[in-house]
Amino acid sequence: MKKIVIPALAALIACPAVAGQYQQRNENNTDIWNPYMALRIGAGYTNLNYSLDEKKEMISDQEMHGRVALGLEMCDTARAEVEWSLFTKTKDTKDFNTFNDVEVETKLQTLLFNVYTNLGDYKMIRPFIGVGAGMAFAEVSGDIPTVGKHNQDQNRFSAMGTLGVTFDWNVFAVDMAFRYTYADVNSGLHNFGGDIGIRYMF
Numbered sequence: 001m002k003k004i005v006i007p008a009l010a011a012l013i014a015c016p017a018v019a020g021q022y023q024q025r026n027e028n029n030t031d032i033w034n035p036y037m038a039l040r041i042g043a044g045y046t047n048l049n050y051s052l053d054e055k056k057e058m059i060s061d062q063e064m065h066g067r068v069a070l071g072l073e074m075c076d077t078a079r080a081e082v083e084w085s086l087f088t089k090t091k092d093t094k095d096f097n098t099f100n101d102v103e104v105e106t107k108l109q110t111l112l113f114n115v116y117t118n119l120g121d122y123k124m125i126r127p128f129i130g131v132g133a134g135m136a137f138a139e140v141s142g143d144i145p146t147v148g149k150h151n152q153d154q155n156r157f158s159a160m161g162t163l164g165v166t167f168d169w170n171v172f173a174v175d176m177a178f179r180y181t182y183a184d185v186n187s188g189l190h191n192f193g194g195d196i197g198i199r200y201m202f
Contacts, residue, residue, distance in 0.1 A: 036079075037070055037202070038083075041196065042065055064087075079115070083113075089105055090106045099145075109137045110158045112134035115131060116128050126166040129163055156183055160182070176194075177195055177197075178194045180192055
């Protein structure tokens with residue numbers, strides 16, 4: 001996690017200098033294509049439908065996540081981005097027929113292409129909706145007492161839906177969003193979470 005946090009903080013500190021150049025270029029609002037970088041952090045709840053010994057159980061746990069995105073805002077009405085997300089490990093213990101106290105752990109990352117559109121013609125406070133699709137990279141392990149640990153690395157389809165609001169100050173914007181993320185892992189992984197992030201305009 002430190003390998004991710006330190007570069008992210010360095011980028012967060014360096015971006016205002018670039019953002020200042022953006023402000024000078026846009027004093028007359030002549031640019032309609034505005035590239036940006038976004039850093040987001042949040043928390044949520046993950047449900048994994050896990051099957052073992054002909055029985056399916058829901059593995060549930062809280063998580064925290066971080067997101068980094070590079071994107072392009074178009075005419076102050078829509079934006080598109082590529083986003084990488086990293087979720088903390090989730091863990092739960094369930095019983096499966098002949099196996100009791102099975103500890104299931106899940107590690108998840110996603111790489112998504114997202115598109116957003118603003119709702120209404122607002123200048124500073126802008127509600128928005130968004131959808132995304134891409135890949136989920138998951139590692140699921142089940143630790144069965146007296147049997148051992150079983151690991152599965154799965155690269156599967158992932159999708160995301162978002163509802164949020166933006167507070168826009170031209171040079172940078174603050175996004176607050178609720179997100180639902182689905183990953184086609186095992187019998188289905190569902191994440192419900194919220195995050196807050198900063199977008200710096202280049």
